[in-house]
Amino acid sequence: MPEARERPSGSKVAGRQGIAARRAPDDVDRRLINALQGDFPLVERPFAQVADAVGLSEEALIARLQSLLDDRVLTRFGPMFQIERMGGAFCLAAMAVPEARWGEVVEAVNAFTEVAHNYRREHALNMWFVLATETPGGIADCAARMEAATGLPVHLFPKEREYFVEMKLEA
């Protein structure tokens, strides 16, 4: 089942550094990561097709991909959805979290399923995250519930215009 590969979240990621990878990718990993940031084939045996291209067997490729996910070199493998094209919304949001409350607030914020990703940043606004909701109205609703849960203001930075988005990073 796909859900079995979910990365742990919540209390385990409440530290300063958050989710860190457990190993560095080797050359084969990098080749594989680069190949898997392209168009994944929609054929009966897609891993076999990618395996041919990178010179691995299908089984070896699947095992390696699993280990890259287990070791958090990859955070996810699958379709990346653009929820705005499905009637929903994404919104960047930020909070100024007092250091004394950091762990507790990370846990409270990450517990919202609407939080797609969350980063600590060096600024008075020290927590920056992206909300994804099924309806445009869901953003304000989620922010209000988050403010109630944490007692802290949530600042919303909705995208007014997108100039460029790159979906790949060469490994």
Next chain:
Amino acid sequence: MSDPIDFAVGGAGVPSGKLGDVQAAADLDRRLVLATQGGLALVARPYALLAEQLGTSEALVRERLAVMLADGRIRRIGAVPNHYAIGYPANGMSVWDIDDECIDAVGERVGGLPFVTHCYRRPRHLPDWPYNLFAMVHAATREAALERVGEIAAAIERDFPGVCRSRDVLFSAGILKKTGLRIGA
């Protein structure tokens, strides 16, 4: 978006012959989102497994995924790297206070720089947050990231002198969560 699929069908949300109506297609598409938002199963035939889970055919699963790729509901299918792990530990969100008169021209210019991975216009939150342009840079070191921010500043000043009033760079100090979207909870 490039589309390697030779059996991609129709336009956005247009069901093909096997599906009776638009509602059935929308319903299957939503169930596909729910079934794959946590990730695609790492098995030899992931689409066959999905079809089994959803009670439909593998051909239809692949067809609907192709439609969603073609109309942009899926940006791509593939791996999402932890950028710290693959050589880009310095993740700087550069933010800029640009004169509203030319924000879009500046945004297009900055978004066109090869090392800028995301570039958006967003609202200011005055008085504490005067910035209306966000440009993300990834690099191996902070110095390299700051050098790139300097290149952005130089490009803006050269092409649009005087329009940038202030800027800042917010470096990431850790990923706290990175699951991607989760709907239907």
